Amino acid sequence: MGWIERRKTRTVWVGSVPVGGSHPVVVQSMTNTYTEDVESTVKQIKELERVGCELVRVAVPTPEAARAVKAIKERIGIPLIADIHFDHRLALLAIESGADCVRINPGNIGSREKVKEIVELARERGVAIRVGVNSGSIPKELLFKFGAPVPEALAEAALSYAKMFEDWGFTNLKFSLKGSEVKSTVVANKIFAEQTDYPLHIGITEAGTLLSGAVKSAVGVGILLYQGIGDTVRISLSADPKEEVKVAYKILSALDLRHRGVEVISCPTCGRCMVNVESxxxxxxxxxxxxxxxxxxxxMGCAVNGPGEAKFADVGIAGAGEHFILFVKGKVVGKLSQEEALNRLVEEVEKVAGES
Structure with missing residues (x-):
């Protein structure tokens, strides 16, 4: 067993992808194209697939967007989640168009009858529902009870929705409790996780730009994952969606939960460096x-720690004066000039990876 013992949950299938149970944490992202623009949306989803995205969410603010789900689904290789707010009819149309899952927040959909319509069609079509709860749409009675959108209010809202769906006999659910603050998001998810076995989608919503958002997300998501909480993850950034996927994998890799692609180990640089390690x-x-x-x-930029780090990597280069020493699986295989170092390093990595 690894150093993290993951919370035991039921398994929910989103299309062909299992979420929860003993399955790996699933990485997802969301497009920032207009969903009605099928060509642009498909192009972006395929780019996301190439960097490892396993579930993709699209905004569905109009009937045209909901109808576009069918055409998009026909051309992509990963399950598609329709993101619905306010109008339950859009959820119904998205399900009819082939969405694998719909994301709804019962707090802004309207009456219980409207939510139940979504549930009945989802049940009929075998579609999962992700129930989203955030600080901006907590039921009024809970805001009155707690006085503010505190973590306890988010958790109680989510638990009340879980009971509502269960009363209707529908449990093909995953939940997300998100805020833009790390502390409230972590606490809300912990409270909910202790009282249910539903899978949780985790993230820090509206985290910010690439650097600040990645740091904030790494702290919040990292805390939850370390505690065994989290079955799918999205890193919400004001950046190219591909960056969300890359950051997600780096967080999972740092926690030894999932590994995908190259991890670059590079020195922080100092006055000993005679090469531009950063670039x-x-x-x-x-x-x-x-x-x-x-x-x-x-x-690595110099001969102090460089040879050791490079030697223990799969492939590595270490600065040696105006040259680099190239290591592959711990063995020195060449001495390179600065001009040839990049291309040769890439070639050796591709050989090791079986990519060429």
């Missing part, structure tokens, strides 16, 4: 995005 490491990451096999690649 070189960044270019290495970019050039090796296509590699799916989990590999450690070291880019």
């Amino acid at each position: 070189l490491a960044r270019e290495v990451e970019k050039r090796l995005e296509h590699v799916e096999k989990p590999l450690k690649v070291a880019v």
